[in-house]
Amino acid sequence: MTLAQRVLDGDIRAAARLMRDIDDRFPSAVTELKSLYPHTGSAYIIGLTGPPGAGKSTLVDRIIEAYRKKGSLVGVVAIDPTSPFTGGAILGDRIRMNRHAEDPGVFIRSLATRGALGGLSRSTMDVVNVMDAMGMDVIIVETVGVGQDEVDIVSTAHSTAVVMVPGLGDDIQAIKAGILEIGDLFIVNKGDREGADRTVRELSAMLEMKESDPSAWHPSVLKTEGARGVGIDELIDEFEKHRAYLKSSGRLLRLNEERNNKIFMDTLREELFATVLDVIRKDGRFEEIMDGMRERTKDPYTAVEEILSRHAFS
Numbered sequence: 001m002t003l004a005q006r007v008l009d010g011d012i013r014a015a016a017r018l019m020r021d022i023d024d025r026f027p028s029a030v031t032e033l034k035s036l037y038p039h040t041g042s043a044y045i046i047g048l049t050g051p052p053g054a055g056k057s058t059l060v061d062r063i064i065e066a067y068r069k070k071g072s073l074v075g076v077v078a079i080d081p082t083s084p085f086t087g088g089a090i091l092g093d094r095i096r097m098n099r100h101a102e103d104p105g106v107f108i109r110s111l112a113t114r115g116a117l118g119g120l121s122r123s124t125m126d127v128v129n130v131m132d133a134m135g136m137d138v139i140i141v142e143t144v145g146v147g148q149d150e151v152d153i154v155s156t157a158h159s160t161a162v163v164m165v166p167g168l169g170d171d172i173q174a175i176k177a178g179i180l181e182i183g184d185l186f187i188v189n190k191g192d193r194e195g196a197d198r199t200v201r202e203l204s205a206m207l208e209m210k211e212s213d214p215s216a217w218h219p220s221v222l223k224t225e226g227a228r229g230v231g232i233d234e235l236i237d238e239f240e241k242h243r244a245y246l247k248s249s250g251r252l253l254r255l256n257e258e259r260n261n262k263i264f265m266d267t268l269r270e271e272l273f274a275t276v277l278d279v280i281r282k283d284g285r286f287e288e289i290m291d292g293m294r295e296r297t298k299d300p301y302t303a304v305e306e307i308l309s310r311h312a313f314s
Contacts, residue, residue: 004035007134012107015134019109022130023123033126036133041256043075043132044243047157049143049179054163055189058226059235060142061097064106066236067138075131075139076108077124107131125156125263154182155262158255159242161235163187164203166195180206183219185238191223191231217245276311 003021006014021029046063048056057078064074076097100106109131111123124141131139143153154160162183186207188199203221212218220238224231246252280286285307292298 002032002035004032004133007032007036007130008039010134012104015107015130016109018130019123019127022126023111029126033129036129040129040132043128043136043139045128045139045141045157045159046239047141047143047153047160048163049153049160049182050163050187051165054165055226056142056163057097059163059187059189059224059232060140061100062226062229062232063140063236064097064100065229066232068100068103068105072137073105073135074107075128075134075136076106077127077131077139077141078108078110079124079142079144080110080112107134107136125259125266128156155259158246158252159184159239161185161187161239163189164199165190166193166199180210184217184242185219185235186221187235188221188223189226191225192228196223215249217242217249217251276307279311280307 001009003014003018007018018029018032022033048060050056060076060078064076067074078097097108100108109127111127128139128141141153141156160182162179162185164186166188186203188196188203190196200221200223207219207221222231222235222238224235226232246255277286280289289298289300289303292303293300
């Protein structure tokens with residue numbers, strides 16, 4: 001049996017091996033992904049993003065618990081910082097979710113960013129598709145700690161939650177720009193801290209100032225205490241309300257189309273770059289271009305135009 005067939009049969013070890021091959025960019029993994037793709041599209045994908053130290057991993061642990069009580073199978077893709085020594089993920093996230101390690105209804109996979117920007121790993125979407133094909137009902141994607149414009153999660157998840165925490169200093173600075181735009185709901189975690197209510201009020205006020213269609217989804221601001229499980233039931237209810245809105249409004253279909261578009265464009269971009277670079281390295285043109293740029297007899301813009309003209313598609 002192929003790895004893809006074993007994944008469809010619920011083989012956890014096969015899924016783990018395939019995810020490893022995907023992250024290591026083994027060509028054989030693409031063949032398996034082709035077989036799995038027709039079996040994807042059923043899972044509900046939740047994204048959690050926000051600054052470092054906001055308690056995202058603790059919240060994910062509680063969300064897993066809540067959905068398991070509902071009988072849902074849960075997959076987690078935890079994006080971790082990259083180790084400067086091994087290039088792998090620093091597994092802080094999985095340690096916080098360790099109590100679910102023996103639960104056969106939970107599958108947790110850590111991925112290293114490996115230099116990718118946007119809060120996600122380059123393998124994230126492929127790993128999500130593997131979990132989807134495995135039959136996971138809910139897939140949670142936790143980004144590495146992000147800033148204001150690292151918002152790739154919005155292209156991956158159906159519902160995106162932005163996790164904030166009081167006491168960051170300049171609260172307005174922390175929640176402006178891109179982060180404010182992508183949230184389907186906002187969570188002020190560690191709600192027992194001083195300033196939590198003020199952070200909730202400021203977030204709510206900023207969201208009210210946004211212009212929006214009256215029929216559009218209006219994000220809520222929830223206060224939680226992940227460490228003690230406070231506010232988790234309300235959080236799950238809000239996820240389910242947003243999920244129902246996506247289905248009833250037709251937005252779910254558009255989100256899936258946008259997600260498919262991104263998968264195709266990212267794959268095309270990566271494959272074209274790798275193919276062209278391999279060709280010009282083998283025929284010596286890469287070194288010629290580098291030599292020309294060093295001597296200032298060749299500029300990078302003309303060089304790219306020449307390469308594209310030689311590899312133009314008819």
